[in-house]
Amino acid sequence: xxxxxxxxxxxxxxxxxxxxxxxxxxxxxxxxxxxxxxxxxxxxxxxxxxxxxxxxxxxxxxxxxxxxxxxxxxxxxxxxxxxxxxxxxxxxxxxxxxxxxxxxxxxxxxxxxxxxxxxxxxxxxxxxxxxxxxxxxxxxxxxxxxxxxxxxxxxxxxxxxxxxxxxxxxxxxxxxxxxxxxxxxxxxxxxxxxxxxxxxxxxxxxxxxxxxxxxxxxxxxxxxxxxxxxxxxxxxxxxxxxxxxxxxxxxxxxxxxxxxxxxxxxxxxxxxxxxxxxxxxxxxxxxxxxxxxxxxxxxxxxxxxxxxxxxxxxxxxxxxxxxxxxxxxxxxxxxxxxxxxxxxxxxxxxxxxxxxxxxxxxxxxxxxxxxxxxxxxxxxxxxxxxxxxxxxxxxxxxxxxxxxxxxxxxxxxxxx
Amino acid sequence: xxxxxxxxxxxxxxxxxxxxxxxxxxxxxxxxxxxxxxxxxxxxxxxxxxxxxxxxxxxxxxxxxxxxxxxxxxxxxxxxxxxxxxxxxxxxxxxxxxxxxxxxxxxxxxxxxxxxxxxxxxxxxxxxxxxxxxxxxxxxxxxxxxxxxxxxxxxxxxxx
Numbered sequence: 032x033x034x035x036x037x038x039x040x041x042x043x044x045x046x047x048x049x050x051x052x053x054x055x056x057x058x059x060x061x062x063x064x065x066x067x068x069x070x071x072x073x074x075x076x077x078x079x080x081x082x083x084x085x086x087x088x089x090x091x092x093x094x095x096x097x098x099x100x101x102x103x104x105x106x107x108x109x110x111x112x113x114x115x116x117x118x119x120x121x122x123x124x125x126x127x128x129x130x131x132x133x134x135x136x137x138x139x140x141x142x143x144x145x146x147x148x149x150x151x152x153x154x155x156x157x158x159x160x161x162x163x164x165x166x167x168x169x170x171x172x173x174x175x176x177x178x179x180x181x182x183x184x185x186x187x188x189x190x191x192x193x194x195x196x197x198x199x200x201x202x203x204x205x206x207x208x209x210x211x212x213x214x215x216x217x218x219x220x221x222x223x224x225x226x227x228x229x230x231x232x233x234x235x236x237x238x239x240x241x242x243x244x245x246x247x248x249x250x251x252x253x254x255x256x257x258x259x260x261x262x263x264x265x266x267x268x269x270x271x272x273x274x275x276x277x278x279x280x281x282x283x284x285x286x287x288x289x290x291x292x293x294x295x296x297x298x299x300x301x302x303x304x305x306x307x308x309x310x311x312x313x314x315x316x317x318x319x320x321x322x323x324x325x326x327x328x329x330x331x332x333x334x335x336x337x338x339x340x341x342x343x344x345x346x347x348x349x350x351x352x353x354x355x356x357x358x359x360x361x362x363x364x365x366x367x368x369x370x371x372x373x374x375x376x377x378x379x380x381x382x383x384x385x386x387x388x389x390x391x392x393x394x395x396x397x398x399x400x401x402x403x404x405x406x407x408x409x410x411x412x413x414x415x416x417x418x419x420x421x422x423x424x425x426x427x428x429x430x431x432x433x434x435x436x437x438x439x440x441x442x443x444x445x446x447x
Numbered sequence: 448x449x450x451x452x453x454x455x456x457x458x459x460x461x462x463x464x465x466x467x468x469x470x471x472x473x474x475x476x477x478x479x480x481x482x483x484x485x486x487x488x489x490x491x492x493x494x495x496x497x498x499x500x501x502x503x504x505x506x507x508x509x510x511x512x513x514x515x516x517x518x519x520x521x522x523x524x525x526x527x528x529x530x531x532x533x534x535x536x537x538x539x540x541x542x543x544x545x546x547x548x549x550x551x552x553x554x555x556x557x558x559x560x561x562x563x564x565x566x567x568x569x570x571x572x573x574x575x576x577x578x579x580x581x582x583x584x585x586x587x588x589x590x591x592x593x594x595x596x597x598x599x600x601x602x603x604x605x606x607x
Binding site: 050051053054055057058059060061063064067112114115117118121122125128129131132133136144180241244245247251252253254257258260261262263264265266269270273274276277278280281282283284285286287288289290291292293294295296297299300301312313314315316318373375376377378399402403 | 448449450451455456485486487488489490491493494496497498500501503504505507508509511512513515516517519520521522554555558559563564566567568569570571573574575576577578580581584585587588592594595596597598599600601603604605606607
């Protein structure tokens with residue numbers, strides 16, 4: 032207590048407590064999806080720090096336990112041999128997957144509850160940027176173990192990046208240090224993966240949370256009856272902090288059990304990169320893009336001036352995801368409101384938005400399914416029909432079902 | 448979405464189990480095709496497990512949130528009254544936590560001095576330590592910390 036008093040006399044901690052730590056946090060379980068994303072990022076940073084102590088970002092050949100191997104590959108084998116090392120590396124890998132999955136579900140929650148509307152448009156854009164950056168950060172970590180899988184999977188991404196007309200070569204030069212894999216590729220990707228992207232993510236997460244604290248959460252609707260126009264919530268300290276601590280421990284518990292039981296990327300199973308290229312698919316969050324790439328015939332080439340062209344890799348890997356991204360950017364402008372939004376909208380009250388969301392989910396699902404085109408023995412014609420019809424049909428059926436169950440929806444809800 | 452109830456957390460846990468089951472079926476199918484169990488996971492399996500984990504954590508914290516914070520907030524203070532049974536459970540959990548921590552250190556020492564220890568054992572023991580600590584924190588929050596619900600003006604000075 033005397034330490035607190037000593038600090039309080041110098042730093043005025045009681046004022047900090049009164050002003051910041053008493054901030055009211057509304058309570059709803061759906062808010063935890065954002066927190067799971069945050070804790071996944073924290074777990075990534077902590078486990079990543081451990082990995083940097085022993086990882087060597089180099090493709091030079093060294094002798095490791097009597098075998099000649101790339102230094103990066105050998106250093107990952109060394110990490111795996113350390114006590115708890117294999118689990119920590121696996122947990123790092125799993126946390127990246129979970130962060131992307133949780134961020135995607137968090138974004139879906141924001142979408143179906145209309146929480147992107149005024150005044151939260153800026154945070155919607157920051158959230159989109161964060162999801163995109165999280166995917167790019169995960170991708171730059173792909174190649175680092177430098178095993179046969181990592182090299183082949185990174186080459187798929189390199190091909191997509193290099194396919195962008197006019198700027199593709201420049202992008203690949205910046206990201207990969209030239210045509211992947213070169214001697215400069217690993218140091219470049221390593222620097223981007225452990226310094227530049229995490230710092231950018233950290234800055235954006237900080238900004239995202241700062242704006243969220245300023246604008247407050249969209250509250251559950253019942254709060255309107257108890258304290259209309261006010262914020263109904265629990266104080267940051269100690270109530271909200273204790274539940275956040277509980278979530279962090281739960282997350283770590285599930286993560287470490289998962290990471291220990293299922294080693295996410297056992298590099299011995301893949302082996303070092305060799306002359307033959309293994310048939311691999313990219314990670315699950317790229318599978319829908321990979322699936323669409325499988326469906327686009329090589330003949331889809333549009334020539335552009337100065338010897339450039341729009342090729343299938345650009346159409347599937349950049350253009351189609353770009354159109355979806357643009358739709359997300361335009362959403363707060365198209366589905367806007369003049370008054371400030373204070374409460375969560377019920378998905379059942381907004382059948383059009385909810386059914387379009389269901390359609391988009393089916394688009395991702397069918398695109399992902401197309402990633403197994405060869406294994407499933409499906410032709411391009413069948414897959415294109417599925418990719419267009421299934422999302423449209425699922426959206427239409429959802430819309431009709433919602434209209435028949437819930438009616439037109441609560442129009443008064445959007446009035447402010 | 449109307450209140451902090453357990454409807455979505457229930458379906459999240461159900462969905463998590465379904466995704467894990469889909470992962471198991473896929474693993475069994477691939478094992479039959481290859482004639483042996485593969486060490487590496489396919490991207491599809493990783494995706495299924497990643498979403499299964501997110502839904503599980505979300506479902507669990509959803510149930511904890513309803514238990515600890517209630518379905519609807521009501522302004523005011525609530526002073527807890529921990530009984531003897533709560534104290535006994537807390538002590539037992541603390542003993543389990545200490546035991547697991549000691550066992551975890553033994554596992555690490557064993558790997559350093561004798562030879563490799565299964566990653567699954569290390570992960571499960573460390574994960575269990577975290578889960579027991581989570582339970583202890585939940586009990587502390589429920590029975591010792593009490594509740595406080597505030598009504599704050601929308602235009603507070605935080606952070607500016």
